[in-house]
Amino acid sequence: MKLADYKATLSFSNGKAPIEMPVYNGTIGPDVVDIRKLYGQTGMFTYDPGFLSTAACQSAITYIDGDKGELLYRGYPIEQLATQCDFMETCHLLLYGELPNAQKKKDFTHLVTHHTMVHEQMQFFLRGFRRDAHPMAVLTGLIGGLSAFYHDSTDINNPEHREISAIRLIAKLPTLVSMAYKYSIGQPFLYPKNDLSYSGNFLRMMFGNPCEDYVVNPVLERAMDRIFVLHADHEQNASTSTVRLCGSSGTNPFAAIAAGVACLWGPAHGGANEACLNMLQELQAAGGVAKVGEFMTQVKDKNSTVKLMGFGHRVYKNYDPRAKLMQETCDEVLKELGLENDPLFKLAKALEKIALEDDYFVTKKLYPNVDFYSGIVQRAIGIPVNMFTGIFALARTVGWIAQLNEMISDPEYKIGRPRQLFTGAVKRDVPPIAKR
Numbered sequence: 022m023k024l025a026d027y028k029a030t031l032s033f034s035n036g037k038a039p040i041e042m043p044v045y046n047g048t049i050g051p052d053v054v055d056i057r058k059l060y061g062q063t064g065m066f067t068y069d070p071g072f073l074s075t076a077a078c079q080s081a082i083t084y085i086d087g088d089k090g091e092l093l094y095r096g097y098p099i100e101q102l103a104t105q106c107d108f109m110e111t112c113h114l115l116l117y118g119e120l121p122n123a124q125k126k127k128d129f130t131h132l133v134t135h136h137t138m139v140h141e142q143m144q145f146f147l148r149g150f151r152r153d154a155h156p157m158a159v160l161t162g163l164i165g166g167l168s169a170f171y172h173d174s175t176d177i178n179n180p181e182h183r184e185i186s187a188i189r190l191i192a193k194l195p196t197l198v199s200m201a202y203k204y205s206i207g208q209p210f211l212y213p214k215n216d217l218s219y220s221g222n223f224l225r226m227m228f229g230n231p232c233e234d235y236v237v238n239p240v241l242e243r244a245m246d247r248i249f250v251l252h253a254d255h256e257q258n259a260s261t262s263t264v265r266l267c268g269s270s271g272t273n274p275f276a277a278i279a280a281g282v283a284c285l286w287g288p289a290h291g292g293a294n295e296a297c298l299n300m301l302q303e304l305q306a307a308g309g310v311a312k313v314g315e316f317m318t319q320v321k322d323k324n325s326t327v328k329l330m331g332f333g334h335r336v337y338k339n340y341d342p343r344a345k346l347m348q349e350t351c352d353e354v355l356k357e358l359g360l361e362n363d364p365l366f367k368l369a370k371a372l373e374k375i376a377l378e379d380d381y382f383v384t385k386k387l388y389p390n391v392d393f394y395s396g397i398v399q400r401a402i403g404i405p406v407n408m409f410t411g412i413f414a415l416a417r418t419v420g421w422i423a424q425l426n427e428m429i430s431d432p433e434y435k436i437g438r439p440r441q442l443f444t445g446a447v448k449r450d451v452p453p454i455a456k457r
């Protein structure tokens with residue numbers, strides 16, 4: 022970051038001495054006022070619950086222009102990456118800052134491929150769960166448990182340990198996600214096959230079985246890969262901020278990623294794709310497009326908690342570019358599977374059209390986000406609704422690791438420890454129980 026050629030001055034109307042604060046600019050996006058000395062100089066904190074106006078770090082990984090609806094991974098527009106690159110190239114880009122050439126891509130893919138197996142003991146973790154446990158509960162446990170198998174490489178301050186942990190997590194997430202799915206349906210786990218692509222391997226571990234060969238459908242393989250690319254990273258969203266804060270204590274990378282999985286599970290965040298598909302199915306069951314008007318009235322009613330899941334975003338105040346690409350992927354997959362008339366896809370498009378013309382959504386700048394169409398395409402591929410967020414976690418693992426590694430390799434980083442505005446009881450003495 023670069024010192025700007027101007028400063029910020031904070032003055033007080035109660036005669037308290039004003040203070041000057043440095044301003045920094047990045048390469049693109051808003052400048053920042055450096056308030057790190059504010060408490061020392063004024064004895065005051067800033068107040069920003071939800072971090073609407075707070076930059077928690079500097080980062081060179083992903084940039085979002087919410088007004089333009091623009092998303093860049095290391096400077097490359099998501100529209101170009103999603104159509105010209107695959108997930109392995111995207112992982113290399115996010116982790117190391119550059120797209121790989123053919124040889125580097127081959128080497129990176131070989132490295133990831135040869136770390137896809139998990140320790141044989143991992144399968145016994147699953148037996149402790151009920152078969153109908155939510156896959157995100159299982160994944161949080163499995164990923165946290167991974168750290169128990171790598172005592173030789175969990176020092177987050179050791180660059181080699183960070184590197185091998187990154188490869189292990191990217192490589193093993195598809196295996197663990199498919200194990201969580203197979204466990205829930207009582208089918209045997211499949212080992213990864215090293216002659217398949219990352220996405221093809223995942224589809225086979227999800228939908229293959231030991232009794233017959235599984236043939237990867239190239240259209241579904243490409244769609245799965247694109248879903249991974251679109252979900253790979255997204256600046257300092259809630260789960261990434263969780264991973265950074267968790268990792269700032271010096272804990273091991275597996276524990277930090279497990280914390281990210283737990284945060285992503287929430288319906289306001291990564292759980293929105295599951296919530297969105299449930300919303301579409303309920304609406305379809307209640308009458309489909311004919312019921313959209315009544316549903317929208319509920320969504321717009323201040324007193325109702327009903328939200329149009331898959332719509333709205335803290336940063337995008339325009340169309341989420343990932344939603345457009347996801348809709349195209351939806352079209353491709355539904356055509357390939359002869360599901361062009363999928364009622365849920367038609368209902369989603371009808372909902373989107375109505376919302377984008379409705380004053381409530383227009384004034385609040387609520388547009389479809391990545392989760393609005395991702396559920397429909399995953400359901401068409403055969404992924405059960407309760408697995409959607411697990412797929413999101415699989416894809417976002419590379420972004421979480423890239424962000425965690427960026428933080429740890431920043432010599433200025435410290436353990437994160439926010440302060441508060443205290444509004445509780447002032448100091449008082451404990452009364453004897455007889456007097457309470």
Ligand code: SDX
Nearest residue numbers: 255258289290291293328329330331332333334335385390
């Ligand atoms: C992801 O941060 C990221 O980058 C996340 C993510 C990533 O890749 O990591 O992009 C992934 O989490 C996408 C978002 C998925 N969540 C949903 O689709 C759930 C539905 N959306 C909302 O819950 C909401 O839009 C959020 C949580 C996404 C954003 O919330 P904000 O920024 O805190 O905005 P807000 O809730 O204050 O909404 C502003 C107004 C409110 O009305 P008023 O109080 O001003 O009257 O818009 C309304 C909200 O009630 N609103 C909605 C709405 N989303 C916001 N009303 C109806 N339906 C919605 N979906």
